[in-house]
Amino acid sequence: MRIGELAARAGTTTRTLRYYESRGLLTARRGGNGYRTYDEDDLKLLRQIRTLQDFGFDLEETRPFVECLRAGHPEGDSCPASLVVYRRKLGELDTLIEQLTSVRAQVAAQLTRAEAAAPGGPEPKCELGGHG
Amino acid sequence: MRIGELAARAGTTTRTLRYYESRGLLTARRGGNGYRTYDEDDLKLLRQIRTLQDFGFDLEETRPFVECLRAGHPEGDSCPASLVVYRRKLGELDTLIEQLTSVRAQVAAQLTRAEAAAPGGPEPKCELGGHG
DNA sequence: TCTTGCCTTGACGTCGGCGTCAAGGCTTAC
DNA sequence: GTAAGCCTTGACGCCGACGTCAAGGCAAGA
Structure with a gap:
């Protein structure tokens, strides 16, 4: 497919896709007319990204x-290097969530x-008694 | 102070500070030599930012x-517009924290x-019996 | 043949919050 | 007088992941 x-x-x-190619992810074959040609494996790779x-x-973290997929492994995370990225990301997420919280x-x-401190009253969330 | x-x-x-001035936050008086001159109120304003x-x-959200401070209020959040920003930010934070979680x-x-799925075993966190 | 719609490369634009450099002026210490 | 250390404006650089435009080639249908 093109x-x-x-x-x-x-x-x-x-x-x-051209940007990914320029970064060295997602390579492409070329047809006789110079058009890029892809197959289902490329789709799988792209979906992983x-x-x-x-x-x-x-x-860069997807590299x-x-x-891993290019090396013929069934999944992108079938390799140790991918797991390292997973673990690092988990740590970053934990830190970030903590900070945001x-x-x-x-x-x-x-x-x-x-x-x-606002004048006009503190906008009460519930009115204890009274309903006017 | 300069x-x-x-x-x-x-x-x-x-x-x-010059960037803030270019954005219309934090204005400055000028001395005879063209130097920017600030006072304690400017410091307070800057610290708020x-x-x-x-x-x-x-x-933009600090504006x-x-x-509010420029209008003479004791705190930057003494005005309704500031509270609106607070509330919007709380909502954004909640959404973001939710997504990250x-x-x-x-x-x-x-x-x-x-x-x-990894070959070589799933890196057990605890070893039940056996220690070699 | 002409139009339409794909494709190609190249290159500049975007956004936020500054960093950094250039070229020069003022002031003070020595 | 001159070096140091502050200040001025102006302008380009940076980062990431593309968007968008330009100029042109290739293919297919009417």
């Missing part, structure tokens, strides 16, 4: 998975304080 | 806080699956 069809089947754009990208992996708490505290 | 001192006292750089930046707020779980699942 680049347009591959892009469509992977839910991305031709520009993206896209899945990881959706997870927030950098393009071990790509090389902390920030969330601080912002919430600021909001509560600011609302309490 | 720009270098203000930057130092706020733990940032002169380049950053920096705090929000550390929380992950975009520069209501800045305008979901991704974390998916990555963890992939790692577990890949480890189980």
